[in-house]
Amino acid sequence: MTDAQTRATAWHEIVLATLKSNDVKLVVYVPDRVFTPLIKAIHADPFFIAFAATREEEALGIVTGAWMGGMRGAVLMQTSGFGTIPNALASLVAPCQIPALIFVSERGTLGEFNLGQAMVCRTMRPVLDSLAVENHTITHHDELGFIIDRSIKQAVATQAPVTFILSPLLTGGKVFEG
Amino acid sequence: MTAKQTGAVGAHNAKVMNRFDLTKKLVGQLKRDEAVVAGIGNANFDLWATGNRPQNFYMLGSMGLAIPIALGVAIAQPQRHVVALEGDGSLLMQLGCLATVAMRAPKNLTIALWDNGIYQITGAQPTASASAADLVAISRGAGIANSAWAADEDDFDHLVASALKGGGPSLIAARIDHKPAVATTDRDPVQIRERFMRGLGVRR
Numbered sequence: 001m002t003d004a005q006t007r008a009t010a011w012h013e014i015v016l017a018t019l020k021s022n023d024v025k026l027v028v029y030v031p032d033r034v035f036t037p038l039i040k041a042i043h044a045d046p047f048f049i050a051f052a053a054t055r056e057e058e059a060l061g062i063v064t065g066a067w068m069g070g071m072r073g074a075v076l077m078q079t080s081g082f083g084t085i086p087n088a089l090a091s092l093v094a095p096c097q098i099p100a101l102i103f104v105s106e107r108g109t110l111g112e113f114n115l116g117q118a119m120v121c122r123t124m125r126p127v128l129d130s131l132a133v134e135n136h137t138i139t140h141h142d143e144l145g146f147i148i149d150r151s152i153k154q155a156v157a158t159q160a161p162v163t164f165i166l167s168p169l170l171t172g173g174k175v176f177e178g
Numbered sequence: 179m180t181a182k183q184t185g186a187v188g189a190h191n192a193k194v195m196n197r198f199d200l201t202k203k204l205v206g207q208l209k210r211d212e213a214v215v216a217g218i219g220n221a222n223f224d225l226w227a228t229g230n231r232p233q234n235f236y237m238l239g240s241m242g243l244a245i246p247i248a249l250g251v252a253i254a255q256p257q258r259h260v261v262a263l264e265g266d267g268s269l270l271m272q273l274g275c276l277a278t279v280a281m282r283a284p285k286n287l288t289i290a291l292w293d294n295g296i297y298q299i300t301g302a303q304p305t306a307s308a309s310a311a312d313l314v315a316i317s318r319g320a321g322i323a324n325s326a327w328a329a330d331e332d333d334f335d336h337l338v339a340s341a342l343k344g345g346g347p348s349l350i351a352a353r354i355d356h357k358p359a360v361a362t363t364d365r366d367p368v369q370i371r372e373r374f375m376r377g378l379g380v381r382r
Contacts, residue, residue: 026253049253051282053246054274061243062278065215065250068235068371069258070380073250091239092247095367 011170012038014145015103019074020047022152024101026066026073028052028059030081034105034171039076056081057088064098072156074101079108083120086127089161094131099155102163106137110168113176124165134162139169192327197292197354198224200334204261204290205231207338213251213378216263217244219299221292223359225263232377236363236370242272245279245289252284255378259286259342266293266307273316279347280321288341289317291351298356317349324348 015038019027027042027050029035042050053059056077063073077085082104093100107114108121128135134154136147148164155162168174201224205214208231215235216225221244222236235251237244248262269276269291279287295308307313317325324341328334328350341348364370375381 026250051278053278055272057240057243058246058272058275058278061240061246061275062250062253064243065247065252066254067250068247068375068380069213069251069254069378070375071250071254088240088243092237092243095239096371097368098371 010037011141011144011166012041014141015148016041016045018145018148018152020045022072022149024072024074024152025049026063026071027076028062028073029076030054030056030059030078032076032078032081032105033174034078034166035076035103056084060085060088060093060100060102063100064092064096067098067100072099072101074103076103076105078105078117079124080117080120082124082127086131089131089133093161094133097159098161099159100161101152101155102161104163104165105171106165106167107174110173111175128163134160135165136163137165137167139167141170144170191329192353193330194353194355195328195331195334196357197221197294198227198357198360199331200290200292200352200354201225201263202228203331203335204338205229207335207342208261210259211377212259212261212342213248213255213374214261214263215244215248215251217241217265217268219265219268220359221263221265221268223362226363227359227361232373234377235374238363238365238367238370242268242275244268245272245275248287248289249275249279249282249284251378252287253282256284256286258378259288259344262287262289264289264291265298266291266295266313267297267305269313270306270311273320276317276320276322276349283346285344285346287347288338289322289347289349290338291349292354293351294354294356296356298358302356314349314351317351322347322349326350328352
């Protein structure tokens with residue numbers, strides 16, 4: 001059993017509640033199987049404006065515009081999608097000091113079956129670290145709400161993006177079904 | 179029929195106009211503190227040259243993201259009209275954003291597209307729109323029904339006036355010449371972003 005399966009409150013319920021309590025209204029995503037329950041719940045909640053972008057860097061552009069217009073936004077993606085955003089991070093989000101909230105469903109580790117996901121996974125943290133973008137890998141249900149809540153507040157206060165990497169230890173991940 | 183004949187340049191009779199001239203005309207129609215988000219390079223530079231409105235955002239990097247940024251502003255501030263200025267090369271890099279705009283269908287978003295058929299700032303290499311791609315047809319196909327080539331300057335004025343009424347997302351494309359931009363922007367992203375946020379009433 002993963003940590004997620006042993007808890008009464010699912011990980012995605014905690015993420016949703018924490019976004020809401022921090023007034024993060026806009027959620028733009030490129031779909032991911034593991035994030036599906038979170039995306040469904042966000043769509044079902046009229047508090048949120050939620051939709052899919054065609055590409056992860058497009059989603060970052062949209063939340064950047066929304067922030068400048070006075071609305072907080074989060075971007076959801078899977079690990080391979082992270083590979084499309086270093087330019088948007090390096091040339092828009094970081095230099096403009098945008099508190100973009102980036103949630104990555106971690107693929108490429110702990111039972112990955114797709115080598116492409118594994119390769120992008122290896123580049124993800126070094127890219128974030130080299131850009132000095134705060135990033136947290138979340139493995140424990142008990143720490144999820146605290147990390148996200150405090151980090152959103154820090155992102156806004158310090159005008160800096162933050163990345164939450166949600167480990168398969170938290171979400172259960174995606175397993176090979178073939 | 180060859181690709182050249184079916185492409186944007188061959189398929190319509192739009193007059194070749196000047197980007198700075200059209201940018202001035204567009205900005206001249208903005209009377210309600212409309213936001214303007216301009217893409218990297220010459221779209222930015224010619225907007226800068228029209229004067230520093232606090233509601234202007236100059237995107238210094240992230241080629242292709244001017245329209246997504248404008249969409250974000252339009253979502254956050256539905257009462258304010260938002261105009262994105264983008265070049266053909268930049269739009270070709272991020273065509274999917276047209277489908278996203280159409281899907282969201284913001285009433286307060288207008289896209290002005292400057293199509294000169296070249297990657298002007300990098301040495302005038304031809305873009306796909308010079309010979310093959312019709313960006314207005316692509317925009318319509320993406321779902322932005324209100325997409326049109328401006329036939330000439332008067333038509334451009336008319337299309338802008340109509341778009342600013344806010345009936346739905348629109349794309350106005352103009353064929354433009356190869357003249358360089360008339361100025362270049364400052365290069366301070368934080369200052370540009372902060373001034374824009376003040377211009378939008380988000381910051382004091």
